[in-house]
Every structure is written in structure tokens, then in C-alpha cells.
Amino acid sequence: MPNIRKNIDKKELKVLYWQKYWSAHKIATKFDCTYSTIINRLKEYKIPLKNSSLARQRYLKKDFSGDGVEKAYLLGFRIGDLNVYKTNPRAETVIVRCHTTDKNQIILIKNCFKNYGKVTISERKGHFHINCFLNKSFSFLLKKFKKPPINVKITKEIFAFIAGYTDAEGNFILNQGKARFKIDCYDKGVLFWIASKLKSQGIKHKIRQLGEKDKEYYNGRKLNSDLWRLNINFANDLLNFISEIIKHSKHKKRISQMKIAKNNVLQRLAQGTIK
Structure with a gap:
């Protein structure tokens, strides 16, 4: 038959x-x-x-959207706070991982990648580990760039990168009743790149070296590399900076800090204490 x-x-x-x-x-x-x-x-x-590597995969991975603003944000955040690798050069999977005690950071990372691949989260005694399993379209995250590969002609991509890096490394604080912004980091190249872009946007800032490699810092620990700080202290410049960064920030705590800082500046302007 x-x-x-x-x-x-x-x-x-x-x-x-x-x-x-x-x-x-x-x-x-x-x-x-x-x-x-x-x-x-x-x-x-x-x-x-599917090749043998793809055939062994048990869950769907979607290609990166290709959106320039999303890519700029992810690059900034990756340099600041993510470990990205492949298990071997031929591997089809790009793994993004992070260890932190900040639950908001875990939520942010999950939201960034959950639509592209599998995300696993574990927690023990307040310490969180997150792993995101993505396909090769996320290979742009593998290299930790010293100079951001951002299209400097597109302002929103510049600020999206700065927002990503700020979500990872930056802080908006109140110091003696005045709102301030600062980033303390080892990434000198990235910090000076950010400073140059702030200057091109007319946002006044300061940048200086806080400590030298292998010397003690104020908390008594040895520095792994030279430590640098970028500050934005002037009220109107801080308002301009916040107005751009908040469009792209994804960190719940950072967004809250920005709102507090903005209200502080507006109150001081209304009271006439800012010249």
C-alpha cells in the first residue's frame, strides 16, 4: 500500500x-x-x-528591534552595570547578567529584555541575580566601549545613552537643601564623552578626579582605577538636564530622585533664593 x-x-x-x-x-x-x-x-x-545550537534552544528569542534610542539606552546601561558574554565564540546566545541588592534595578533589567528572550531571577538574603538569554542580534552589547558608539547628530540618542548610564551610575541628591546631580565612576572615557555632549547642549557641569588607582579613598578602600566625578550644580542647568534625561530613564528610584530635584529647584526659584 x-x-x-x-x-x-x-x-x-x-x-x-x-x-x-x-x-x-x-x-x-x-x-x-x-x-x-x-x-x-x-x-x-x-x-x-536551525543549526545544532539553535535546535537545542528550548525557548523563543526575538531579534532586537533596531531602534536607535533603545539601543543607545541599553549601551549606556550596559557600560554602567551589566555583564554581557557568550559561552563560546560560536554560541548563538548572548547572556546579559547582573548581581545587585537593588530590586528596582532587577525590575528595570527584566523590563528591558523580557520581550526578547528568557529571563531568570534568583534572590538570597537580599541579593538578586538576573540572567537574560538573548539571540545574536544583541551582540552589540558584548563589547564594553570606552567611547560610546552613538550617532552624535541625533540628540535623543545622546540623552538616551546618558539616561542609561545615569540609571546605572548616577544620583540626584539634595545637599544642604539644594538639588545636585553626580556620577562617580571609573569610566573616564565615557564620563568625558558625556561632559562634551553636555557642553554642546549648553548644560554647565564640572568634572574632576576624586582618587587615584591603588590609593585609599574616603571610605578606606583601595581604588581599582582612577575615580572621576561629574557634577551638575547650577539650578537651571539641572532643570534642562532633567527635562532630557527623564524622557528616557527607566529606573524607578532615579525617576523619583529627578522629580524631587526638579521640585526643589522650582521651589527655590519661586522663593527667589536662586539668582
């Missing part, structure tokens, strides 16, 4: 195999046929086969 050809729709097969990320074995079970039938039908329909 001749074999009866199994009717498998090309469009449905492609959706199951690549969009829903089903394995050939799972698809074969659905259509009550053999694994080899599915493989042969994929070849017949000229649907690309």
Missing part, C-alpha cells in the same frame, strides 16, 4: 518552526508524522533549518 502524503501547510510550518520556535520533533507529534517527514518538508519548502 503506497504511503499517503501528509498535508502540511507551508505557512503554518514556518510559523511553528521559526516564530513559535517548536522543534521538528514537536511539530511531527502535532501532525502525527515522523521527524524526517518534517525535516524533508522544511527542505522542500526552502525553510532554513
Whole structure:
């Protein structure tokens, strides 16, 4: 008795195999046929086969959106606070991870990547570990750039990068009743790049070295590298800075700090204590 050809729709097969990320074995079970039938039908329909690495993956990973502002933010945040790697050069998976005691940071990272791949979070005694499993379209995060690869002609991408880095490293504080912004970090190249972009936007700031590598800092610990600080202290400049950064910030605590800082400046302006 001749074999009866199994009717498998090309469009449905492609959706199951690549969009829903089903394995050939799972698809074969659905259509009550053999694994080899599915493989042969994929070849017949000229649907690309997954390589061995992709075939072993058990969950769907989506390509990065390609949005320039989103990319700029992620690059800034990555330099400030993320560890990004592949298990080997040929691996299809890019892993983004972070260890922190800040729950807001974990929520931020989860929200950044949950629509692109699997996210796992573990917690022990107030310490959080998060791992995000992404595809190769996130390879732009692998290198920790000393100079941000941002299109300097697009202002919103510049501030999106600064917002990402600020969410990781920056702080808005009240010092002697006056709102201030500061970043303390080892990333001299990034900090001077940010300073140059603030200058081009007419935002006054200060940048200085706080400590030298291998010398004690004010809290008694040795520095791993030279430590630098960027400040924005002048009220109107701080307002201008906040108005740009808050458009892109994703950190709950940082957004709250900005609102407090803004209200402080506005109150002082209303009271006439700022010249």
C-alpha cells in the first residue's frame, strides 16, 4: 500500500518552526508524522533549518528591534552595570547578567529584555541575580566601549545613552537643601564623552578626579582605577538636564530622585533664593 502524503501547510510550518520556535520533533507529534517527514518538508519548502545550537534552544528569542534610542539606552546601561558574554565564540546566545541588592534595578533589567528572550531571577538574603538569554542580534552589547558608539547628530540618542548610564551610575541628591546631580565612576572615557555632549547642549557641569588607582579613598578602600566625578550644580542647568534625561530613564528610584530635584529647584526659584 503506497504511503499517503501528509498535508502540511507551508505557512503554518514556518510559523511553528521559526516564530513559535517548536522543534521538528514537536511539530511531527502535532501532525502525527515522523521527524524526517518534517525535516524533508522544511527542505522542500526552502525553510532554513536551525543549526545544532539553535535546535537545542528550548525557548523563543526575538531579534532586537533596531531602534536607535533603545539601543543607545541599553549601551549606556550596559557600560554602567551589566555583564554581557557568550559561552563560546560560536554560541548563538548572548547572556546579559547582573548581581545587585537593588530590586528596582532587577525590575528595570527584566523590563528591558523580557520581550526578547528568557529571563531568570534568583534572590538570597537580599541579593538578586538576573540572567537574560538573548539571540545574536544583541551582540552589540558584548563589547564594553570606552567611547560610546552613538550617532552624535541625533540628540535623543545622546540623552538616551546618558539616561542609561545615569540609571546605572548616577544620583540626584539634595545637599544642604539644594538639588545636585553626580556620577562617580571609573569610566573616564565615557564620563568625558558625556561632559562634551553636555557642553554642546549648553548644560554647565564640572568634572574632576576624586582618587587615584591603588590609593585609599574616603571610605578606606583601595581604588581599582582612577575615580572621576561629574557634577551638575547650577539650578537651571539641572532643570534642562532633567527635562532630557527623564524622557528616557527607566529606573524607578532615579525617576523619583529627578522629580524631587526638579521640585526643589522650582521651589527655590519661586522663593527667589536662586539668582
